[in-house]
Amino acid sequence: MKRSLYINSHCTLQRDQNTLLLELEDGTKRYLPIEGVRELHIFGEVNLNKRVLEFLSQNQVLVHFYNYYGYYTGTYYPREHFNSGYMILKQVEHYLDESRRLELARRFVRGALVNLMHIARYYHQRGVELGEVLQTLQTHHDALGACDTIENLMQLEGKAREAYYALFDRVLEHPDFAFEKRTRRPPRNRLNALMSFGNSLLYTAALSEIYQTHLDPRIGYLHTTNFRRFTLNLDIAEVFKPVLVDRTILTLIHKRQIRPDHFAEATQGIYLNDEGRKVFLTAWEERLQSTFEHRTLKRHVSYRTAIRLDLYKLEKHLMGEKPYEPFKMR
Secondary structure: OOEEEEEOOOEEEEEEOOEEEEEEOOOOEEEEEHHHEEEEEEOOOEEOOHHHHHHHHHOOOEEEEEOOOOOEEEEEOOOOOOOOHHHHHHHHHHHHOHHHHHHHHHHHHHHHHHHHHHHHHHHHOOOOOOHHHHHHHHHHHHOHHHOOOHHHHHHHHHHHHHHHOHHHHHHHOOHHHOOOOOOOOOOOOHHHHHHHHHHHHHHHHHHHHHHOOOOOOOOOOOOOOOOOOOOHHHHHHHHHHHHHHHHHHHHHHHOOOOOHHHEEEEOOEEEEOHHHHHHHHHHHHHHHHOEEEOOOOOOEEEHHHHHHHHHHHHHHHHOOOOOOOOOOOO
16 A cells, blocks of 8 residues: 655655665665655655656656745656546636636535535534534525636635634634634744645645546646646645645644644744644544545545545546536535
8 A cells, every 4th residue: 555755854865776765864774665655745854866756757656845844845746647638628628718617616615615614513513603604604605606707716715714714713712722813924823834734735635646647737727727836736625625634633632632832933933843743744644544435435435535536526527527526524
């Protein structure tokens, strides 16, 4: 079974025949069979060369890079091995046709709002007063059909999320993890730091799954395709943020696995320190690998697989086989 490899230490990454060799600063060596590696996430200072990159490309291994503060900076994206001119044409057709692009963007937002409501309903049924939040989310959900531009959709989703964020303070009631308001660049408190870090991980997870399909990650629908390298992964991530990022954060704080001493402060804002990052990454990978019973397949699949299945559904939509229905929590 392939797995993601998170590299937090300063080290050198080499190729040793058909194996990756990770050599730490203290001389410790770790051998990693390439067939067991899905992707690399590099947080520390890592030395590598062209030979290693060629080896990773041959084995379709993506490398995601993060800066000193743990935020995503870019991806080494090997040459696509599932290239499909037909699928690229279909993606472009749906992007250039305003009505078809709008319909897909609306479906992404609808999936996001349904999952936001699911999270809010879960806690409301357990005694947290979130009736007003649920009503606001439902109102925005009902207004989706009236949005006639991408900009209107983005504004509506932004308002829905702003209402939804009230959930965190009411559910957690934890002064060390007060939400206050959403701040991104940079995050100004611990909860925002967790959100930004989790979102970065979700963007890379979605990108890795796109790589295993015929889809081109540069062509998104809700997020405008422009000079940014990737946008489709941002679209897919909107659907899964409540499912993966928010639930991971709430669980970590409820179980007191993440503590105030897991954060550091700099002019760039608040960010997770090395220990905090390791705690989050462990919980994140467990979340991605955890399984649930799939409604249609009638078998258990992982949440990482659920992302891939949504991409397959998107392919069918683009080919005119079946309208895309985003993942919805049970």
